[in-house]
Amino acid sequence: MSGSRRPPSDPGQRSRGSGRSKPTAPATADRARALALTPVSRETLERLDRFVALLLTWQQITNLVAPSTVLHLWTRHIADSLQLLEFVPGAQIWVDLGTGGGFPGLAVACALAQKPGAHVHLIESNNKKAAFLREAQRVAAAPATVHATRIEEFVTSFEGRADVVTARAVAPLKSLLDQCFPLLGKSGAVGLFPKGRHAELELREARE
Known part of the structure; x- marks a missing residue:
């Protein structure tokens, strides 16, 4: 992104001025619910706060997440991403395919920042989203490569x-599975692919 349409790199800066954005009451409550579901360290929370603030700034001109989920960003995206860590507590190297607005890959990277040797590869073909991910990785000081x-x-x-x-x-x-089978086969990696209401149908189709 270039010119005057580039969002400010300061995660707390509004696009229409230099004041700090204040979270709304629903957003604050959603953050509290997410942290109750997936508790994190103070250092991780600081990284996540910087990441989320930047995302909300860029979201004004680039569709990083569905607009209907913005008020529930912490529970719908942050907590949903962080829960994956429970399944592979010893994992160090992660590959996140189609990272988009940073989920789950960048949220996971924020949580792994204090883990020696941890790194997350963020794969995103959309250039605007990749540009956002690079800036978010820098702002959050997360161990990730875009x-x-x-x-x-x-x-x-x-x-x-x-x-x-x-x-x-x-x-x-x-x-x-067809797309990432070579990667899973070469490295013996664990595949974690969160699915929604059609999970059972997709599992049946994958077995056929």
Whole structure:
């Protein structure tokens, strides 16, 4: 993004002025609910706060998350992402396919920042979203690398190790498994692919 339409890099700066954005009461309550569901350290919370503030600034001109979920950003996106850590507590190297607005990959990276050797690869083909992810990674000081490329290209060219492969709202499970099978097969990584109301249907289709 370039010119006057580039969002301010200061995560607390409004696009129409230099004042600090104040969270609304519903947003504050949603944050509290999310932290009750997925408690984090003070350092992690500071990183997440910077990430979320920047996302809300960029969201004004770039569709990073569904507008209907903005007021529930912490429970719908942050907590939903952080819960994945419970399934693979010893994992260090994560690959997140189709990261979009930063979920789950960048949220996970914020939580892993104090873990030695931890790193998250964020794969996003949309250049605007990739630009946001780079700025968010910098602002949050998260251990992550943004790869502005298609999933298929990354999967076939990636030569590193991966402990976990994640993807959220990217593609139906059958298609997703076909896309990332080379990566799962090469590294023996665990695949974590959160699904919604159609999870059972997608599982049946993937088995066929």
